[in-house]
Amino acid sequence: MKKLFGKFALVALFLSVIHVLPATGQGREDMAKYTSDFRFRDGIYVNFDQVKTNRPIPKAKILTSVDYNDKDFFRELLKSDKIYFYDNMGIRQEVAKNDIWGYARNGVLYIQVQGNYNRITFVGSISHFVADIMTYDPRYSGYPYGYGYYDPYYYSPYYYSPYSYYGNYYSPYGSYYSPYSRNMARSEIKQFIVDFDTGKVLDFDMENTELLLMKDAQLYEEYVRLPRKKKKELMFVYIRKFNEKNPLYLPVN
Template identity: 20%
Template sequence: MMRSIVLCQVLAIGLGAFGQMDTIWVPYGPGFEFREGIYRSFGEFRLNAPSARLEELTDRQGLRIDPRGDDAWHLPDSLGRPTPVPDRTVWGFCSNNVVYLNTATGFHRICMMGALSHLLYTQVIRDWDPSFYGTGMRTYTMEAQGMLAMASGAFLPFSAAGMDQALADDPELLAEFRALGKRARNEPGTLFAFLRRYNQRHDLLFPRY
């Protein structure tokens, strides 16, 4: 709990306008409502303060689009003209109380929200195959699992190596995890068990406005 409070204080101070002493932080849980809109940074998400409304999102002609689609994003400039939004400038967005994270292959929803969150996303794999026509490079996509560490904003693989990083700020859990055999540490059941235990020990806090 103390680590969560310190993180929220740092976020609030770092983003100035929200760094008021009377800010009340509440744990994420059933019934919590995210503000709908576009997050340009991890900090905006952690403060539940999107900087643009989804209603402002359009295509190049100014027609509204679904943020989950393939259309290039545009937001109005100071004169109301649709202006391209580079993918790298968007952290994610919230629609219908579901948060979507920007990854290398598009936006993917956070399935399990907590101090250590879990999501499924599409990963691009490039393999060298001498039998493949042309360059021998074969490219395909596959579903992968990832974790978002709310203490740092780090996007980690759902693996033994990723969990080892995620548990770095909880020495007790980390020691238990490292005491397991290599095979056990890589089992999905083990990874989910430690993810749940971490979330039980660490609240995910958001400001209440």
């Protein structure tokens, strides 16, 4: 019985060790715990896998007329619609500017959102950044009061009126139809978080914070028991707690 118990204990220990090792197949001896001193390799990151392995396309492999020593190298490079480079086999490749994940400059990561590149200011297992994005509001009409005027009667195909012929069913004209209606675009500062396990970029809100905290049962239980107001106030605090308990490991430079 003791031998059987010992075998189970060894199996449990083995599984726990496997669980904490990075999913990339690299041992911890090849990985470094992320700190503020860590520097990502400078270059273009085509996808998130390159970020996790810290292996971008370096400047030396990029085909461009931009001076490699230009302090604004990446800004100038990304004015082109396509990036040309040599892969590891020495074969020329190309990628559309809007398809790349981002780049690193002076060891700092910049992620692309809507064609703009935003510095990731807080790096960890759950990372955080701020981006200036364009949003569109269909409630604004260009007629008859001019572009940008709020139209309270904007077209909505699911508008409900008890006096309507269509009732609460789909109406091709809604409650008010104007052929002049158009969306209003405006710039908005938004916060995002990045799940460094999957590379998913999510809105920084209570629901997504709760979703990512599920990976740590103790913190998740603490967070979900908070009143809604406290949840909103302490989102970033719990992300910090999560990163402290579940540090990010990256390949050694």
